[in-house]
Amino acid sequence: MTVDQIVGGAIWIQLVILLAACVFGAFEGILVLSGRRRSFYTRRRMGMAVIACLAVLPLVAPYLVTSPYAASVNATDAIVAQVLNGNLDISASRMMQILTLKSEWMSQVATASSTAAQVLIAGFLAAFIARTCYLVVNIARICNALKSGRVVQRTRRCRLVATSSVSVPFSTRGLWYYYVVLPEALIADRAAVQMALGHELQHIRQGDVDAEVLLSLISPIAVLNPGFWFLSSRLRKLGELACDRAYLARKGFDAHGYALRLLEVARSTSAAKQQPTAFGVPLVGRRVPFLSRRSMLKDRIVAIADHQAEPAKEAVVFGAFLSLVMAGVVLLGAVSLAEPEDWSHERIMLSTVANLDRLNHLNTLAQRSW
Amino acid sequence: MARRRSEMLTDVELEFMIALWKIGGGSVRDIMGALKEDQQRAYTSVATVMKILDDKGFVTASRKDRALVYTPAVEKRDYEGRSLKNLSKTLFGGTPTALVARLVDNEDLTDEMIKEIKEIIDTRIRKDDG
Incomplete structure (x- = not known):
């Protein structure tokens, strides 16, 4: 693999993530505008579909890009075709210049070779490096919480751990098991344990972890x-909202008590200092700057109240259909957005037209009487 | 009244402990002698700090003739390990670097927000036991 290919791949990944976020945002917008704002399961399923697409793309992209259909959907070729058909008012030479700009920039x-590239x-x-260090620190903190805790219960796939090194319940996973970690101080309160455990197990069940x-x-x-x-904060928020709803939908759970407990945990731990946050799903959620200035907890409480007043109905088939369309x-x-392996017919035609334009220009210069 | 045991030493306490680790043990006068030129302090100040270190459990005091002789109760190596642990806690614990902390902070609920949320719970969510 050459450096050019690595740089091209890295740029392509960034563009695809941006594109996925835009597509997800557009689908979300359509749902909200069509009065389905409270369809949290459907919206969350769409978010999961996007994440799944991003996860499998590096594996399937080489096959997709080389498939016979790839050339017909290439964005650059589509624009070039429009230029050749005369639908875009731009000369062939100018279009060639624009196309070479991308490869020049990638080469830089x-x-x-340039200061801008070095800064980038x-x-x-x-x-x-900063993010990797942050993750390493969080892994260490999670390991520490698990090591310093005592396993209260074991099931085939899950371990319930009580530890005094955390103050907010959270769930996470290792290679083989899921872990629900509860603060030692909470263990004495049976109702609190039931609520925290139910919430975290729901996170595991719905794939949030x-x-x-x-x-x-x-x-x-x-x-x-x-x-x-944008994607991660939306998915996290929708995961929490869907989790609250699913938990409360189970018979015997009191929404008022649940909301009060959520507030209590959030209040007592708003200044929690030792929470491993990168790999876990804390009970009370977290704040992402710029994207969620509002209180996440308030949104969750309002959603619980709204659902109690008027339960939202969601069709699983509709959600699955939307997710499939969006994944597509x-x-x-x-x-x-991928770079085609070879020049397409359109690119060759554009290059030919540009060369002819250039020759014509030279001929015009030669024929001119000086 | 017994002073609250603290895991870490203040800058001044650390200076005195370094002096004490160097000489292995001694009276207030011995410790003063082991302090560097620019770290010199009055006898009473040194005696006070050593009393604090005794209360914190970093030194043990025994009477020899009429003077108190202090010996380190914590090994230098142990304290170094403890300081490293404390440093990592400070760096990565409650307040990580700006970028990382901003990305993942728990919610900082103000009193007004708590009041507002409590009001929503009390007025809009009814108690329902199934």
Whole structure:
């Protein structure tokens, strides 16, 4: 693999994440505008579909890009075709210049030949290292919480651990098991344990823990991508809202008591200092700057109140259909943004027209009487 | 009244402990002699700090003739390990670096927000036992 290919791949990944965020945002917008704002399961399922697409893309992209259909959906070729058909008012030579700009820019980044490219590389590396260190610290803190705790209960796939080193209940996963970690101080309160455990097990059941781990693992390469932070914050929030609803839908759970407990945990731990946050799903959620200035807890409480007043109905089939359509759009978009292996018919035609234009220009100069 | 046991030493206490670790043990006068030129303090100040260190459990005091003789109760190596642990806690514990902390902070609920949320719970969510 050459440096050019690595740089091209890295840029493509960033573009695909940005595209996936835009597609997800657009689908979310359509749902909200069509009065389905409270369809948290459907919206969350769509978010999971996007994350799943991003996760499998590096594996399937080589096959998709080389498939016979890839050339027909390539974004650059589509624009070139429009230029050739005369639908875009731009000369062939100018279009060629624009197309070569991209490869020139990529070459600058690959060789770090300009100051802007060096700054870009340095910024990316610094963010990558900082985020990786942050993850390592969090892994260490989670390990510490698990090691210092006592296993209260074991099931086939899950371990319930009580530890005094955390103050907010959270769930996470290792290679083989899921872990629900509860503060030692909470263990004496039976109702609190039932609520925290139920909430965290619901997170595990609906795949939030796996999504959280996956997002954490890809975060170092996407740490500077606003699309990534938009996607992860939306998914986290929808996960919490869906989790609250699913938990309360189970018979025998009191919404008032649940909301009060949530507030109590959030209040007593708003200044919690030792929470491992990168790989876990804390009970009371977390704040992402710029994207969620509002209180996440307040939104959750309002959603519980709204649902109690007027239960939202969601069709599983509709959600699955939307997720499939969205996954298709993301994959199609990813292929359209990929660099084709060879020049397409359109690119060859454009190059020919540009060369003819150039020759014509030279001939005109030669024929001119000086 | 017994002073609250603290895991870590203040800067001044650390200066005195370093002097004490150097000489292995001694009276207030011995410790003063082991302090560097620019660290010199009055006899009473040194005696006070050594009393604090005794209360904190970093030294043990025994009477020899009429003077108190202090010996380290904590090994230098143990304290170094403890300081490293404390440093990592300070760096990565409650207040990590700005970028990282901002990305993952728990919610900082103000009193007004708590009041507002409590009001929503009390007025809009009814008690329902199934």
